[in-house]
Amino acid sequence: MIQxxxxxxxxxxxxxxAAAPAAYAQNLLIRGGTIHTxxxxxxxxxxxxxxxxxxxxVGPESGAPSAEGLEAVDLKGATLFPGFTDGHAHLDGIxxxxxxxxxxxxxxxxxxxxxxxxxxxxxxxxxxxxRGWIETHWPEKRFLTAADLDAAAPGRVVVLSRxxxxxRVASSAALAAAGIDATTPTPSGGEILKDAEGQPTGLLVDGxxxxxxxxxxxxxxxxxxxxxxxxxxxxxxxxxxxVHFMSAPWKxxxxxxxxxxxx
Numbered sequence: 001m002i003q004x005x006x007x008x009x010x011x012x013x014x015x016x017x018a019a020a021p022a023a024y025a026q027n028l029l030i031r032g033g034t035i036h037t038x039x040x041x042x043x044x045x046x047x048x049x050x051x052x053x054x055x056x057x058v059g060p061e062s063g064a065p066s067a068e069g070l071e072a073v074d075l076k077g078a079t080l081f082p083g084f085t086d087g088h089a090h091l092d093g094i095x096x097x098x099x100x101x102x103x104x105x106x107x108x109x110x111x112x113x114x115x116x117x118x119x120x121x122x123x124x125x126x127x128x129x130x131r132g133w134i135e136t137h138w139p140e141k142r143f144l145t146a147a148d149l150d151a152a153a154p155g156r157v158v159v160l161s162r163x164x165x166x167x168r169v170a171s172s173a174a175l176a177a178a179g180i181d182a183t184t185p186t187p188s189g190g191e192i193l194k195d196a197e198g199q200p201t202g203l204l205v206d207g208x209x210x211x212x213x214x215x216x217x218x219x220x221x222x223x224x225x226x227x228x229x230x231x232x233x234x235x236x237x238x239x240x241x242x243v244h245f246m247s248a249p250w251k252x253x254x255x256x257x258x259x260x261x262x263x
Contacts, residue, residue, distance in 0.1 A: 027051050029067045033075025038082040048080065083241025090165050091245050092224075092252065093131055095231030101130025103160065109140045113152035116160070120153035127174075127216045128153060131161040143193070144169040146202025159212055167205045170212055175200055178212050187211065221255055228256065 028050040035045045037058055047064045049057035057065055097104060101119045106112035112133050120128060135143055149158045149171035158171040170178070182198050190207025192200050204211060219227070235243055248256075 026053060027070050028073050029064075029070040030073045030075065030080060031061065032073075033077050034079045035075075036079065036081050083239070085242035085244065086235070086240055087244050088246050089243045090247065091231040091243065092227060092249065093161065093165050094234055095227030095229070096129070097131035097161075098230040098234060099227055101128060101160070102132055103130050104132035104163065106133055108138050109135075109142075109144060109148060112144070113148055116149065116152040116158065120156055120158075128156055128158040129160075129216050130158075131165075132163050133160060133169075134163040143167070143201070143203050146170060146172045146175060146200070149174075149202065157215060159215060161209075167203055168209045168212060169202045170204065171202065174212065174215055175202060177215055180204075180211055184211070224252060224255060225259060228252075228259065 028048070030048040030050070031046060035048055035058070037043060037045050042059070045058045046061040047057065047059065048055060049064055049067075049070065051070075057063075101116065103112050103115060106115060116128070116130070119130070133144060135141070144160065146169065149156075149160070149169065150173075153171065155173055156171060157174045157177055159168055159174050160170075161168045170180070175181070180192065180200055182194070182200065184192060184200070186192050187207040187210060190209065191205040192208050192211075193203040193205070195201050
């Protein structure tokens, strides 16, 4: 039998199942490719039978139960694996990314800033919050700066979180609103990046990100629930079946527990 993996928060798996559309609960007969089981004694199988959205059988075709009422899926030589588990994810950040300015997949500073400009034009009022940028493979080979954000959304308060959640870049208006300047002490466990003249570049790392708290209105319970729903739906679309929710906010745990079965 294909084994399931435990999550950091046991309720995460239940929430993901609740988030998956009902159409996913199918009756299937899957065969015609390499099927990995995740079980050392029986590493591969010929057939997988799914009834009511749950795996009912994994093994040789000769021992499979009746296929009556099942939709046949021919893998056509493709490979089927047991469900993958994300070993490190911040579900709240993933959800908010989906609900705000989503910079995931931006291939350059130019592309990321084009998305910011488009968002600013579509949302002319309020603080702009976004997430998902990462400079690792950008041709510019550098972090975002306040100057980048200022050019893309002049005069706006903008805060954009790096994909890993360990850094945020703020516009000049955001830095001013948060009272961050060359004299601001660096918080413990964080860093305020500065240029050659000692001025903040706009990038705040780890503990320094707390200096930007309060710029955007705090989300209420309904909005937070929607953010988690959006995060779980991302994993459902990708076909992931488990997630280790790292640094889950304790204040959100009661909300998550209350949402089991109805996310």
